[in-house]
Amino acid sequence: MIGSKIKKNSLKKNEHRQAKVLSSAFIVLFFALFSLACACGNFSLNSFTTTLSKFLCSKAEASEQTFNGKWIKVVKHEFKLYVYNNDKVIKSYNVAVGRNLGQKQRAGDNRTPEGNFTVQQIQRSDYWSHDFRDGKGVIEKAYGPWFIRLKTGWKGIGIHGTHAPSSIGKNDTEGCIRLRNEELVELKNNHIKIGMPVVIVK
Numbered sequence: 216m217i218g219s220k221i222k223k224n225s226l227k228k229n230e231h232r233q234a235k236v237l238s239s240a241f242i243v244l245f246f247a248l249f250s251l252a253c254a255c256g257n258f259s260l261n262s263f264t265t266t267l268s269k270f271l272c273s274k275a276e277a278s279e280q281t282f283n284g285k286w287i288k289v290v291k292h293e294f295k296l297y298v299y300n301n302d303k304v305i306k307s308y309n310v311a312v313g314r315n316l317g318q319k320q321r322a323g324d325n326r327t328p329e330g331n332f333t334v335q336q337i338q339r340s341d342y343w344s345h346d347f348r349d350g351k352g353v354i355e356k357a358y359g360p361w362f363i364r365l366k367t368g369w370k371g372i373g374i375h376g377t378h379a380p381s382s383i384g385k386n387d388t389e390g391c392i393r394l395r396n397e398e399l400v401e402l403k404n405n406h407i408k409i410g411m412p413v414v415i416v417k
Contacts, residue, residue, distance in 0.1 A: 280331075286412040287374075289392055291327055294384045296374070296392060298406050308402065311377070311393040314386045317417070319369060327390050328367050332413045335366035337403065340375060347389070354378050359396040361403050365413055374413075375399065 281302040288297045291312045298306040313319075313327035320326065338361065345357035359376015369390070376396040377383070383395055392415075394402065 280414075282412045284411075285406055285408070287406075287414070289327075289413070289415045291329070291415065291417050296394065296402075298402070306402075306406065308394055308398050309383050311382045311385050311387045313388055313390045316386065319390060322370065323389075325389050327388070327392065327415060328369055328372060329415050329417055330367070332365045332367045332415065334363055334407060334409055334411050334413060336364040337407060337409065338362045338364060359394075359399055361399055363399075363403065363407055374402070 281299070283301060285305075286299050288299060289295070289310065289312070290297070294310055294312065296308045296310045297304050298308075313325050315325045317326055319328035340358040340362040341356055341360045343358050343362070344353050344355045346353045347357070355378075357378050359378070361376065363374040365372050365374065372390055374392045374394065376399040377393045379387075380395050382388075382393065387393070
């Protein structure tokens with residue numbers, strides 16, 4: 216009994232020590248980022264805390280995990296979208312992702328956000344047009360037949376089709392995940408449901 220109590224007390228002390236180390240590391244990180252933001256000028260406490268919150272949440276959420284039923288995983292550096300059923304891949308598609316590498320930091324930075332998200336809405340988009348600011352002007356049917364809107368905390372991020380099939384397999388979007396139109400239709404018809412998990416990793 217005495218030995219058991221000593222062992223339990225030792226474990227509790229180790230857990231407490233680890234928690235203190237993690238807390239200290241977080242505080243150091245926070246003040247380092249805070250100092251950097253102040254040094255860069257144009258400092259806004261609100262925008263800083265919002266960015267920090269999104270960064271920390273996305274890093275925590277983008278860890279390896281599986282879900283029950285169907286879910287989607289996008290691996291940016293592979294230019295792949297995988298459809299899973301539980302822990303097994305049942306379908307994969309080639310995609311294009313944000314033209315700039317890394318985690319999304321601000322609106323308009325042309326990066327695809329990383330983290331755990333969900334399908335928020337499925338919208339018909341075959342009548343949408345868009346100017347990608349590449350000198351080609353307004354493009355009709357720029358998003359293909361469907362826009363699968365994701366709940367990411369960022370405005371306008373989704374999975375959609377394309378007017379430029381040659382862009383698939385490249386860093387070419389403004390932050391969305393882009394598929395060939397016929398594959399988007401297949402994905403939407405056979406796999407997509409509102410609320411299903413979508414994991415995006417680097």
